[in-house]
Amino acid sequence: MTSEQVRAYMVGLGQQARAASRVIARAPTAVKNKALLATADALLAAADTLVAANARDLQAARERGLDAAMVDRLAVTPAGIQAMVEGLRQVAALPDPVGAIQDMKFLPSGIQVGKMRVPLGVIGIIYESRPNVTVEAASLCLKSGNACILRGGSESIHSNQAIAACIAQGLAAAGLPDEVVQVVETTDREAVGALITLPEYVDVIVPRGGKGLIERISQDARVPVIKHLDGICHVYVDDRADLDKATAIALNAKTHRYGVCNAMETLLLHESVAAECLQRLAPLFAEKGVELRGCPKTLALLPQAVPASDDDWQTEYLAPILAIRIVADMDAAIEHINTYSSQHTDAMVSEDFTRARRFLAEVDSSSVMINASTRFADGFEYGLGAEIGISTDKIHARGPVGLEGLTSEKYVVFGDGHIRQ
Amino acid sequence: MTSEQVRAYMVGLGQQARAASRVIARAPTAVKNKALLATADALLAAADTLVAANARDLQAARERGLDAAMVDRLAVTPAGIQAMVEGLRQVAALPDPVGAIQDMKFLPSGIQVGKMRVPLGVIGIIYESRPNVTVEAASLCLKSGNACILRGGSESIHSNQAIAACIAQGLAAAGLPDEVVQVVETTDREAVGALITLPEYVDVIVPRGGKGLIERISQDARVPVIKHLDGICHVYVDDRADLDKATAIALNAKTHRYGVCNAMETLLLHESVAAECLQRLAPLFAEKGVELRGCPKTLALLPQAVPASDDDWQTEYLAPILAIRIVADMDAAIEHINTYSSQHTDAMVSEDFTRARRFLAEVDSSSVMINASTRFADGFEYGLGAEIGISTDKIHARGPVGLEGLTSEKYVVFGDGHIRQ
Numbered sequence A, B: 001m002t003s004e005q006v007r008a009y010m011v012g013l014g015q016q017a018r019a020a021s022r023v024i025a026r027a028p029t030a031v032k033n034k035a036l037l038a039t040a041d042a043l044l045a046a047a048d049t050l051v052a053a054n055a056r057d058l059q060a061a062r063e064r065g066l067d068a069a070m071v072d073r074l075a076v077t078p079a080g081i082q083a084m085v086e087g088l089r090q091v092a093a094l095p096d097p098v099g100a101i102q103d104m105k106f107l108p109s110g111i112q113v114g115k116m117r118v119p120l121g122v123i124g125i126i127y128e129s130r131p132n133v134t135v136e137a138a139s140l141c142l143k144s145g146n147a148c149i150l151r152g153g154s155e156s157i158h159s160n161q162a163i164a165a166c167i168a169q170g171l172a173a174a175g176l177p178d179e180v181v182q183v184v185e186t187t188d189r190e191a192v193g194a195l196i197t198l199p200e201y202v203d204v205i206v207p208r209g210g211k212g213l214i215e216r217i218s219q220d221a222r223v224p225v226i227k228h229l230d231g232i233c234h235v236y237v238d239d240r241a242d243l244d245k246a247t248a249i250a251l252n253a254k255t256h257r258y259g260v261c262n263a264m265e266t267l268l269l270h271e272s273v274a275a276e277c278l279q280r281l282a283p284l285f286a287e288k289g290v291e292l293r294g295c296p297k298t299l300a301l302l303p304q305a306v307p308a309s310d311d312d313w314q315t316e317y318l319a320p321i322l323a324i325r326i327v328a329d330m331d332a333a334i335e336h337i338n339t340y341s342s343q344h345t346d347a348m349v350s351e352d353f354t355r356a357r358r359f360l361a362e363v364d365s366s367s368v369m370i371n372a373s374t375r376f377a378d379g380f381e382y383g384l385g386a387e388i389g390i391s392t393d394k395i396h397a398r399g400p401v402g403l404e405g406l407t408s409e410k411y412v413v414f415g416d417g418h419i420r421q
Helices: A003-025 A029-045 A047-063 A068-074 A078-093 A132-143 A154-173 A190-195 A211-220 A243-255 A271-288 A296-301 A330-340 A353-362 B003-025 B029-045 B047-063 B068-074 B078-093 B132-143 B154-173 B190-195 B211-220 B243-255 B271-288 B296-301 B330-340 B353-362
Strands: A101-106 A112-119 A122-127 A147-151 A181-183 A204-208 A233-237 A264-270 A291-294 A321-327 A345-349 A367-372 A389-391 A399-401 A407-418 B101-106 B112-119 B122-127 B147-151 B181-183 B204-208 B233-237 B264-270 B291-294 B321-327 B345-349 B367-372 B389-391 B399-401 B407-418
Touching: A003 A112, A003 A122, A003 A147, A003 A181, A003 A190, A003 B353, A029 A047, A029 A078, A029 A132, A029 A154, A047 A068, A047 A078, A047 A154, A068 A154, A078 A132, A122 A132, A122 A190, A132 A147, A132 A154, A132 A181, A132 A204, A147 A190, A154 A181, A204 A211, A233 A243, A233 A330, A243 A264, A243 A271, A243 A345, A243 A367, A243 B407, A264 A271, A264 A330, A271 A296, A271 A321, A291 A296, A296 A321, A321 A330, A330 A345, A330 A353, A345 A353, A353 A367, A353 B003, A399 B407, A407 B243, A407 B399, B003 B112, B003 B122, B003 B147, B003 B181, B003 B190, B029 B047, B029 B078, B029 B132, B029 B154, B047 B068, B047 B078, B047 B154, B068 B154, B078 B132, B122 B132, B122 B190, B132 B147, B132 B154, B132 B181, B132 B204, B147 B190, B154 B181, B204 B211, B233 B243, B233 B330, B243 B264, B243 B271, B243 B345, B243 B367, B264 B271, B264 B330, B271 B296, B271 B321, B291 B296, B296 B321, B321 B330, B330 B345, B330 B353, B345 B353, B353 B367
Parallel strands: A122 A147, A122 A204, A147 A181, A233 A264, A233 A345, A264 A321, A291 A321, A345 A367, A367 B407, A407 B367, B122 B147, B122 B204, B147 B181, B233 B264, B233 B345, B264 B321, B291 B321, B345 B367
Antiparallel strands: A101 A112, A112 A407, A389 A399, B101 B112, B112 B407, B389 B399
8 A cells, every 4th residue: 555545544444433433432341341352252253263364463573583582472272262251341331431420529610610531532552462351342342432543553453453343243243333443454653653743533542562662652742642662660669668578579579570571680789788688688599590780789799780870770681580678768769760660660678657657758650569579560460350551641540541441531511501600 | 043053942942841841740730830820920020021022022113014913912011911910810829730640540469540631741832922921921831840942923022022021920939930921032933844844842833823833833743733724604494493592592693703713604594493593683683784695595595695616515704704504404504514614613502412412422622512692712711721722633632731731641650669579
């Protein structure tokens, strides 16, 4: 397709999504749930077709020499289909956020004013290889009353089309139009450029993928973007910490999983407990094969550590590497965090009530924790029941974004013929 | 200044604002209120200086041939200063939104999770001639714990600088740094271009002014913008309306004030009550000098009306002109509104409960009203106590934006040494 044809195709998807968004916005909860459960049934019934479509993608990926990890992410197995089905059933079981009215109150003029939770409208999701995102993103948009346009990776195009056919069956079973969920059919890269520059048809973009992808999208978008950049998460161990808790939390935050955005990347230690902390933690990290990189004070206590450079304070390792810095007090820790943190998740270990209040107020991150592992920063752990991503933005939604993050609130006003004096 | 110098100057303001934002974010309510009240005192004490500085702006405006309405908006009178002082005292009296924690609950893992309301950080406000906006915007940003960079119109530069000096006195009296509120000192237009492209220092832009200004800013911004475009507001009179209420509301919505964004621009009439509505309303509008423009069915009932073109449905008149369209039923009215409305404020007059529920759910505007005048769409009327603007965006804030719209929520997590299993 020429670039005008791609744009025209995307405008067409946008117009259809806008029209469909009006239908899904007012669909009753039972209808939306029926579509979700019927999609689950369709996926189960089409398992062989899905695996066959996926085999074409896997074949192409191997021919193009994609690495084993990427091929692995691309695979759709019977167990993977079962997980998609479970996910759909869980989303169907979640409360419907749409239409909730809160804070309804009478004002001096006699009118009654409140806020009603409403869908955003049309959501564009741009993601990379995993085909399960197609089901997950579609289900969250649908349940929250939004139409969506899904643009997956070109390497998973056949898998995504096969999944899209199941979603279309689910929508049809509930009497909803196909265009509530549209999967972009072209692998042309210009489709992304078009999707992010159609504010008349698309209300928000949620990119999911590597930082490079998200930065490019944010740079060029003319539509608001709910984005997740780095996860440079900190744990600060205060001199009033319970060191058993500190040890458990630091170990968990770093080693529970390495390649995740809520893993700790930098450990900050109060100077008066640094020696004991390092004495306890160093052998535990060594056992797990975690490389330790330290500031000069850390190196004085732990000569086997690698010297940390300024770059280490601003690196998301996503790997068994940990930067360690010894600080004079909580103020210095907060200063370090507010300088280097990606404003994702930062934790303090301390038994001190007043310091806990200050740490909570002064650390400007989307999740701020006291005596808990950063690994808890997750929509499921927070009880949202689902997660479309974790926002490191400051407006609209911070932290894990569930169904509510895909909605907004409008004002509703009731009167009895009231006019303004 | 060269454009590099302007940019360097704005980067300097941005860096200072970022540093100051950390101080104001954690300032206690009493300290913020002290700054607001001390600013009020400083404005009163400096009344002569303010009027003198304003005289320079007025002189320049007259020399440049600005029209009388613009010169009028620019004027700072003793009564105007008194209004600024009252505004500051009202903002000081408002509850502080910052730090409120809500929905704190225990999760199955044993952690406790809630949301804390926090400032956005640094807010850039770009506005046109009225110097009182300098005080108003600064007071709302300060109370909500944000640092701000204010860029007023070049025609009010001397007035704004004099006001800025009073704000600086107020901040100093409360022991807060000057840089919490910075007024851009250059009138160079490139300052705006720099302000809206510094996401590392500015968290959100709130433009206040004409549609042209706001569209340009939204087009070029690399920072999220909370914006207000048109106010094309509708009143739909249903066949189940109480026509006394309908008459009062239509008259009030159109004629209470013409040049405001929440004035009605299009009246939609159910065909079975159109004749009676027009019979009642036409003489009332004629008395006020309102020009009526109608669809063919309207013209059949009201031959003296001007024929309306498709343009009329999408025009914000801000003038004594009203477009009238006769529709078959509520569905046609909703369809018209969702097609032509600017998603600002739309009202239905009807006694029908079920239709009211549907109108509220299906009209996708920031304020949706039943049996009340669109003129109520206002932060003060809604009980927000203040208003920085009315958002026609869908994410973050819809409708009148008060102190809460200048904040966000972060997650707070409490544990007792909890780790993720």
